[in-house]
Amino acid sequence: MNSILLFFISVLAGVFTQNSSELTINITNIESIKGEIIIGVFNTDKNFLKDGSAIKNYSIKVENHSEQIIITDLPKGEYAISMYHDENSDNECNRNFLGIPKEPYGFSNNIKPKFSAPAYEDCKFILDGEKELEIKLLN
Incomplete structure (x- = not known):
């Protein structure tokens, strides 16, 4: 009886770990040691970078x-990351009159926007187990 129970526990453990993933994000080029870095995770191009549209x-x-963050609550799939350094802790990405961030920011794949915000397609990556990203903040 114990061997049957052990078998079922092993099968269930395999099912639950099959979709598990671990995303490590190493954030570099942080100039000021104050505030927080706010990270948004997106899984579709629909409303990419729009306030309140991140899935996490x-x-x-x-x-x-x-700094480093290890994220373990995302299932395997396709994602894009955006982040900003909220230096003044006001819970928003402060922008100038043209809409360009005044606080440091970054995107997965280290996309450097030229004349507009990047597209989801440029920032997307596949998470299919363990993945490590390095994102360099743009100042």
């Missing part, structure tokens, strides 16, 4: 010139 949001208190 995370924040990291800035304590060093580089």
Whole structure:
């Protein structure tokens, strides 16, 4: 009886770990040691970068010139990341009159926007187990 129970527990454990993933994001080029880094995770191009459209949001208190976050609650799939350094802790990405962020920001694949915000297609990546990204903040 114990071997049957152990078998079913093993099968269930395999089912639950099949879709598990671990995304490590290393954030570099942090100039000021204050505030938080706010991270948005998107899984579609629909409303990419629109306020309130991220499927998950995370924040990291800035304590060093580089920070790391390990995300374990995303299922395998396609994603894009955006982030900004909320230096003044006002919970928004402050922008100038042209809409360009005044606070440091970054995107997955280290996309550097030229004349407009990047497209989801440029920032997307596949998470299919363990993945490590390095995102360099743009100042």
